[in-house]
Amino acid sequence: MTTDAGPESLDPERVASILSPVLGGAVEVAETRRLSAGASRLSWSVDIRAGAAPRRLVLQRERGKGLGRGKMLREAALLRAAAAAGVPVPAVVAADDDPAALGGAYLVTERIEGETIPRRILRDPALARARAGFAAQCGRILSRIHAIPLGCLPDLPRPDPIDAIAEMLDNTGQSRPAFEIGLAWLREHPPRQRPATLVHGDFRNGNFVVGPDGIRAVLDWELAYAGNPMQDLGWLCARPWRWGASPPVGGIGRIDELLAAYSPAGGPVSAGELFWWKLLSSLRWGVICLEQARVHLSGEQRSVELAVLGRLSSEMEYDVLRMVRDAW
């Protein structure tokens, strides 16, 4: 076992010490394996023995800086509320915003087995049945997320969706006329107002655990906020989350399948309304790409992956302009 306490390592003895009081007894950490290193978080699969029982967990720990930090307790509360509402999510084991124990705020959940890599979810023959029901299942899950009473949730930000993008863009220090054209079009054609609900904020192929039976878990609630629920539908159907495949819902399903299974407060979803939120989603992803490049360039986190995202932002500039040209 390593006790290396570098910023990207995980000390198994410290993990055991935070889990013992929660699980009520001695915990032995059998294996930890790095899963991913995101811009704001690192994650590991953690296999433990608590008493006689082996348990498979996922531990996420925040980096010091980046998008969505200091929010692990909030995310744990969201996961518990989502579970209570029948949304498939991993069960929360432990969470703390205090960086003292592990060197960063952390969240420990059960590990749900299944596929998370989008292109495999698009193609794996073993997941054919999951794909057949994917769009409808997304609609049912979103109906449940958007029906959770806001009063049952921790305090959530209520950003204006356009202002939030413009502020993030300004913070990158970059000037992007294509994105300004997109922002101007969105402001000139405001969408239908709907009662504010919980918005997952990153509901897309890539944040699902999928098995042959369908979506087993919705992950990554760190961008959740209160606002117009249509953002989750637009994001799910946005071009970058189709991963190069044509079907409009996550590269897998049809819009009519999604909408038939989705019943929002305030009346049915129109094609024009969905278009507005898809355009906003392409714009939002393009600006997030620039923000990720800023994180690299500023030295907050040096990463070739973040650097390249800055260049891939131009794909979203193209999407935004083509969509505006069709709509003007």
Added chain:
Amino acid sequence: MRGELFGSPTAAQLIEAVREFLESLGDDIPRDRAFHLRVAINALRVAERELAISCEAEAGHRQRMAALGASDDTDLARTIRAGQFPPDRRDEILASVLADVEARLQANSPDYIGRYDAGE
């Protein structure tokens, strides 16, 4: 136009050499690093393509800016944000900005437009 001061191998040729080296690593890289190796190779491809087209592409960009009466992207972005472009020039501005983006994509993601038009 490239000068002769630094001679050969050129910056582009050095980048190409590094990319070829990274590509040769293939299976020698641990699995958890393989993704970032692919990303790194792609980053060098972007740089190589940019160097190959940059003089011509920058000239096209300057001409388009001049035609719009904007000094640079910052100026143009500020004007659009402030809503100060006459509505009757909207199509012209969009076409000009789209031409810039298409030029950028030639370096950043050269098959993107084809994939977009194919409905992918």
